[in-house]
Ligand SMILES: [Zn+2]
């Protein structure tokens with residue numbers, strides 16, 4: 106190779122590394138960990154039982170029967186409780202011992218700028234929003250193992266800030282991310298890169314929500330949004346109890362603990378049950394799905 110070529114190649118490599126670093130400064134704390142995990146596991150799923158096909162953005166279409174992207178696996182086993190069986194889709198849910206297991210390709214069933222302009226699922230960003238670098242949605246092999254009998258963790262709570270591939274799964278099979286962005290970025294700034302459904306992908310293509318998933322709760326603020334990996338449900342900004350009384354609990358009013366949760370009945374739980382709410386977050390300074398700590402003991406997520 107000629108010296109000029111070597112220099113050109115080297116500069117390209119340097120540019121590539123620089124651009125990755127630039128993307129990372131725009132990412133979340135979790136996303137740095139995600140980058141490493143994804144690099145190690147992109148070729149094969151961590152769990153050999155994962156049977157989902159890889160969704161290709163350029164041919165991605167919505168299957169109107171399942172309301173999931175065509176080719177995505179979507180099934181909930183009959184031994185799951187009704188609140189999961191009747192509400193979760195676009196992933197494969199099952200029971201394994203004392204855990205729920207979800208396997209998810211993590212492709213949104215809504216249009217997004219981040220499918221790329223050649224995809225049938227592409228749509229432009231809303232006015233005033235800006236692109237999250239070159240990040241695009243990519244098919245994942247996420248496997249969640251979540252305790253099926255969640256309990257409050259006594260003593261020091263476990264933080265949501267780092268070391269997780271995802272901190273929860275939405276009812277439409279998508280990753281939930283925490284209430285922080287990597288310094289010097291703030292989540293309030295990162296919000297400017299959300300698509301029209303409040304999601305965006307990080308650098309290895311994991312599409313995720315920090316805030317309300319607008320494809321789920323746009324017309325129903327008390328909708329069940331998903332489950333955090335400690336096994337507790339997360340709802341929209343409104344709380345509808347088992348008697349159909351609706352309130353809008355907030356952390357500021359002391360209705361919710363610092364982790365966005367409280368213990369009441371809900372539409373899905375007739376007995377007093379801890380659950381989270383989408384609520385204003387003092388760390389993020391915008392409303393988020395989760396605070397800085399889990400109420401219970403988190404399960405595991407691999408990719
Ligand atoms: Zn993010």
Ligand SMILES: [Zn+2]
Pocket residue numbers: 340343344345354367369380382
């Ligand atoms: Zn509630």
